[in-house]
Amino acid sequence: MSAPTRQQQLEREHWSGPVRRYDILKEGTIALSVVAVLVVALAAIFSSPDDPPLTLQSWATSAPADLYAVTVAELAGTSESATYGPPYNQGGDGVALGPLKPQRWAGVHQPVDPPNDFVVKPLETQQQPADVADALSTWTSATPDQQVAWATAYDTALNDPAGADGDASQVPDGDYGPVPTMAAGLVAMAGSGALDGILPAPGQFYSTDNTNQILFLGDGGYLDDAATAAHLQGNEWGMMNETGSFPGQEWLQPFSFWYQLPIFNSDATTGPAATLTANADIYIFAIIAVMMLVLILLPFIPGVRSIPRWIPLHRLIWRDYYARGRPAATKPTEP
Structure with missing residues (x-):
């Protein structure tokens, strides 16, 4: 057996120097208490706001006229959901990148039928007042053409800016079938919390x-108004904000930046600006995809990859390295 090394001898010797009492439990308790106080204080100062969720009941309570109008639009097939297109229905083509329509390519794989899914089926799930039950029976026994005629007529009259202008009490008499009663029934059902x-x-x-x-909330103005109040609209960098303009997902800044450009949030109804605004999502996605592709292929792009040689900022950052006379890396040869 070999003789122990000096290090091993020192490890075996009894310590004869000064000692100090050490209470690891006391230190751990103090450290835990300090960290807990810091966590609570910093969470109170910098945490994200905890806003109550938006519900269909709060919609019916806060904006019953808006919910009523949206219900009519669902039955008439004029709501945003009904005309959205794939992946929910065939109501529209969806966003397009020039002649390309990738939303159409995906097809309908999550079917949503707004008149039935948002209005008729929910009303059928519960026992309704007699007038609503009779209206529902009249609707389901009618032909699709008759249903569309009733709902379209009432939707047009309800939203006529020179007439009712959204006020159901001001809609003139007409052949609206069971639509007004069904819409009122759904608002009442939502107000009870059942919906x-x-x-x-x-x-x-x-x-x-x-x-x-x-989808149902998005068809009305209630959700949009809530987003405006919380500073979450696209022209307020809402994509990367928490509610109330609190700092949020900074990594979404490259996406949100493009929505601030007037050409992507224009009020125009015709022309290139209107087209770009209506299809902003896919155009901005394409821009980001190209930017990411450039970064990925940067080492292979002639000229671009030589920018560090033309603008040697790295020599300023690593000036100590080069001041010591370190050899620079071999320069790549341009093809």
Whole structure:
């Protein structure tokens, strides 16, 4: 057996120097307390706001006229959801990048039928007042053409800027069938809170699919008004904000930047600006894709990859390295 090394001898010797009492439990308790106080204080100062969720019940309570008008639009097939197109329905072509229509290519793979999914089926899930039940029976027994005629006539009269202008009490008499009663019934159902539990997935107690609620809310002005109040609109860098302009997802800044350009948030109804605004999402996605592709292919792009040799900022950053006479890396040869 070899003789122990000096290090091993020192490790075996009894310590005869000064000692100090050390209480690891006390130190751990103090450290934990300090960290807990800091966490609570910093969370109170810098945490994200905890706003209450938007519900169909709050919509019916805060803006019943808006919910009423949206219900009529769903039945008439004029709402944004009804005319959205794939992946929900065939109501439109969706966004387009010039002649390319990738939304159409994907097809309908999450079917949503707004008149039935947002209005008729929810009303059918519960026992309704006699007038609403009779209206629902009249609607379901009518032909599709008759249903469209009733709903379109009432939707037009309700939203006539020279007439009712959104006020149901001012709609002139006409052949609207059961539409007004069904719309009133859905608003009452939403106001009771029942619609929040039924709209996601009728017949299921638990559901994590909120597509129907989001689409339905998005068809009205209630959700848009809430986004405006919380500074979440696109022209306020809303994509990368928490509610109330709190700092949020900074990594979305390259996307949100383009929405600030007037050409992508124009009020124009015709011309290139209107086209770009209507299809802003896909155009901005394409711009970001090209930018990412340039970064990925940067080492292979002649001229661009030589910028560090022409503008040697790295020599300023690593000036100590070069001041010591370190050899620079071999310069690549341009093809």
